[in-house]
Amino acid sequence: MFPPRSAVPLKPIPGSYGLPFFGAIKDRLDYFYNQGKDEFFSSRVEKYKSTVFKTNMPPGPFIAQNPRVIAVLDAISFPILFDTSKIEKFNVLDGTYLPSLSFTGGYRVCAYLDPSEPNHTSLKSLFMSVLASKHKDFVPLFRTCLSQMFIDIEDEMGSKRTANFNDPSDAMSFNFVFRLFCEKDPSETKLGSEGPAMVDKWVGLQLVPLATIGLPKFLKYFEDLLIHTFPIPFFLVKSDYKKLYDAFYASSSSFLDKAESFGIDRDEACHNLVFVAGEKLHSQLANEIRTVVKEEGGVTFQALEKMTLTKSVVFEALRIEPGVPFQYGKAKEDIVINSHDAAYEIKKGEMIFGYQPFATKDPKIFDHPEERESIEVCLLVKRAGDGGSNCGE
Incomplete structure (x- = not known):
C-alpha cells in the first residue's frame, strides 16, 4: 500500500528505459560520449518537464x-x-554496478552494507572508536603530512620549474591515513614510496566502468565496449593489492586487536582498512586563516570554528561541486516522493538515483544557482556594516 498522497498532484513518473538491452546502451553512449553528464540530465529534465x-x-x-x-x-x-x-543501501555505493568482491578480499566492506546489517554498525563503530582515540593526533599529523607535500611540490618546482599537484596530494592522503591507523610511515614498509600508485591502480580498475579513459572520440565505441560492458578482472591488480594488504596487516596490530574486541575478524577488518585508505578522501581566505591560526596558536577545531568566511566558501564550493555527486538507494517499501510541482509513486525494490549537483543548484531554491561568489560577497558586505540580512538564505 502506498502512503497517503500529498498536497501536490499525483502524476505518473515520466521517461522511458527504451528497448530492452539497446535502450541501456543508447543512454550509456549519451551519458559518456554524445552529451556528457550534465547535458544527459538537463536534456531529460527539459524533455519531460520534470526533475x-x-x-x-x-x-x-x-x-x-x-x-x-x-x-x-x-x-x-x-x-x-x-x-x-x-x-535500502545494500550494494549501491557505485550505483547499479558492483565491482567484484575479489577487489576487497571477498568481503562486502562497510561502504556496501546497508545500515540494518549487523556488520555495518560494528565496522562503523570500530573506525569511529579508533578516530576518537586519535583525536589529539589528527590535526598535528595532518599538518606534518601537508607540510611535506608542499616541500615535495617546491622541490619539483625547483628542479623542473613546474609541478603536478595531484600526485603529491594523493601521496599525502595515503601517507596520512596509513600513519594515522598504522602509526608508521609507509616508506618504512615493503611498500616504500609505491603505495599511492598501487592504490590508484586498485581503485581505478574498480571504478573505470563508471568513467572514460580519454581515448580519441572516434574510438568511443571501442572504449565503450572495452570498459563499460564486461567486468574488469581483479588479476590485473592482484599482486599490488596483496602488497597493500600485507603492509597494512603487518603494521596495524593495535587496530586489528581493537577490531577483534568489536567481534570483527582481523582479515575482514584489514580489508576494510585498505578500502578506507583508498577512498578519494584567495587572499582574504589566506588572511583569515593566518589570523585565526595565530590567535589560536595553531590549527585547532576551535580555530576552524572561527573561520566564518572560510566555512562559507567551503560550503558554497561543495554546493556547486559536491564531493559525492551520486547517491543511490532502493525503496524498502511502496513510497510517494514529492518534487516542487508533483508527487510520484515509487514501488518497493525500484532503484532511486540522485545527481547532487542538480539538487544543490535547484533554481527554485537558489536565485543564482551557478554563482559561486554569492555567499562570499554577501558576507563581505555584512562585515562592512551593511547588514547582509539575506546571507545564506
Whole structure:
C-alpha cells in the first residue's frame, strides 16, 4: 500500500528505459560520449518537464544487469535518498554496478552494507572508536603530512620549474591515513614510496566502468565496449593489492586487536582498512586563516570554528561541486516522493538515483544557482556594516 498522497498532484513518473538491452546502451553512449553528464540530465529534465523521471544509468547492460533507475534531481525529492527507514543501501555505493568482491578480499566492506546489517554498525563503530582515540593526533599529523607535500611540490618546482599537484596530494592522503591507523610511515614498509600508485591502480580498475579513459572520440565505441560492458578482472591488480594488504596487516596490530574486541575478524577488518585508505578522501581566505591560526596558536577545531568566511566558501564550493555527486538507494517499501510541482509513486525494490549537483543548484531554491561568489560577497558586505540580512538564505 502506498502512503497517503500529498498536497501536490499525483502524476505518473515520466521517461522511458527504451528497448530492452539497446535502450541501456543508447543512454550509456549519451551519458559518456554524445552529451556528457550534465547535458544527459538537463536534456531529460527539459524533455519531460520534470526533475523526476525514468532513465538508465551506466554502465549497463552486462556489468550492470539492471541499470534502470528513477532519477530525483531537485532539492525537494533528493533527500529521500538519506532516509534509511525508506531506502535500502545494500550494494549501491557505485550505483547499479558492483565491482567484484575479489577487489576487497571477498568481503562486502562497510561502504556496501546497508545500515540494518549487523556488520555495518560494528565496522562503523570500530573506525569511529579508533578516530576518537586519535583525536589529539589528527590535526598535528595532518599538518606534518601537508607540510611535506608542499616541500615535495617546491622541490619539483625547483628542479623542473613546474609541478603536478595531484600526485603529491594523493601521496599525502595515503601517507596520512596509513600513519594515522598504522602509526608508521609507509616508506618504512615493503611498500616504500609505491603505495599511492598501487592504490590508484586498485581503485581505478574498480571504478573505470563508471568513467572514460580519454581515448580519441572516434574510438568511443571501442572504449565503450572495452570498459563499460564486461567486468574488469581483479588479476590485473592482484599482486599490488596483496602488497597493500600485507603492509597494512603487518603494521596495524593495535587496530586489528581493537577490531577483534568489536567481534570483527582481523582479515575482514584489514580489508576494510585498505578500502578506507583508498577512498578519494584567495587572499582574504589566506588572511583569515593566518589570523585565526595565530590567535589560536595553531590549527585547532576551535580555530576552524572561527573561520566564518572560510566555512562559507567551503560550503558554497561543495554546493556547486559536491564531493559525492551520486547517491543511490532502493525503496524498502511502496513510497510517494514529492518534487516542487508533483508527487510520484515509487514501488518497493525500484532503484532511486540522485545527481547532487542538480539538487544543490535547484533554481527554485537558489536565485543564482551557478554563482559561486554569492555567499562570499554577501558576507563581505555584512562585515562592512551593511547588514547582509539575506546571507545564506
